[in-house]
Amino acid sequence: MSRQVPVWQRELTRAITDPVELLRELKLDPALLPAARAAAARFPLRVPRGFVARMTRGDPNDPLLRQILPLDAELETAPGFVADPVDDRAAHVAPGVLHKYHGRALLIVTGACAVHCRYCFRREYPYADFHAGVDQWRPALAYLANDPSLREVILSGGDPLSLSDRRLSALLAALDRIPQLERLRIHSRQPIVLPERVDEGLLDLLARTRLRPVLVVHANHPREIDADVRAALERLAAAGVTLLNQSVLLRGVNDSATVLAELSETLFSARVLPYYLHLLDPVRGAAHFDVNKTEASAIIKALRQRLPGYLTPRLVREQPGQPAKTLVE
């Protein structure tokens, strides 16, 4: 019997990686090409076609496009913006395991993502060193099994839903057997950028685990959530998965209370609660996305005046050595 390639994996291979094609598809000025090529040489362009379809043709400032189009500005240096802004080395306790906070450990299961977000703090991350392949999971699983204080395991990456169902299911089965674990958290942008990923195979996997599943998606702008994404999220909610969202505060994308309020409303209508709004990690090449702390505070204050508390994300930033993410007021 021949094994069928799932639709989502076909879409993943069809993702746009050539700046020429992206500009043509979106009817953008070819003058953008040399910069796009130069910046993509550092961190390649990658975007699923379904996500491109949500962008406005001919608009170089489209908030979805800004998140994925390589620009000249990425080649500029800025004080304080470095290759590895979130120094996780101290928290790296076993191959592929980051254990920073009480009761939960984060597993880096792959370096691959369906989309390359230009602001990503891992754009220069040495994934190869940290990547835990299916046969390399043993030490990571042993670490988890040996810490009785752990209640939750967080699958991260990269994007953990880049793994095939076969590999995911092997991993979940192993996690199921660690008795002190109660919750399985998955951090993934795929339900947003590649809603095809939420298929029967994935829903079956989540239904089979003994652990309570939490899925934290990543959307930054309300227009990312179209009818297909909404349907995917509703399938997950119907399967009993707790859905949360994290965003990054990005200049030119969502740096206004109006956009963020609409994002919260749209997320809620798709059964997702806002969780974190992150200040940008100062990664080299992303300074043009930065919103400073004073401005960020003003935005979150305005947001709090418009939305119920449960629809207002917590504004946070990552500070090495702290026992939790740092709340920004």
Ligand SMILES: *Cc1c(COP(=O)(O)O)cnc(C)c1O
């Ligand atoms: C952000 C993060 C977590 C999760 O933190 P929560 O506040 O529980 O969402 C866990 N481990 C690491 C290493 C993290 O960076």
Ligand code: SF4
């Ligand atoms: S999906 Fe997440 S990990 Fe992947 S490039 Fe985007 S922000 Fe980075």
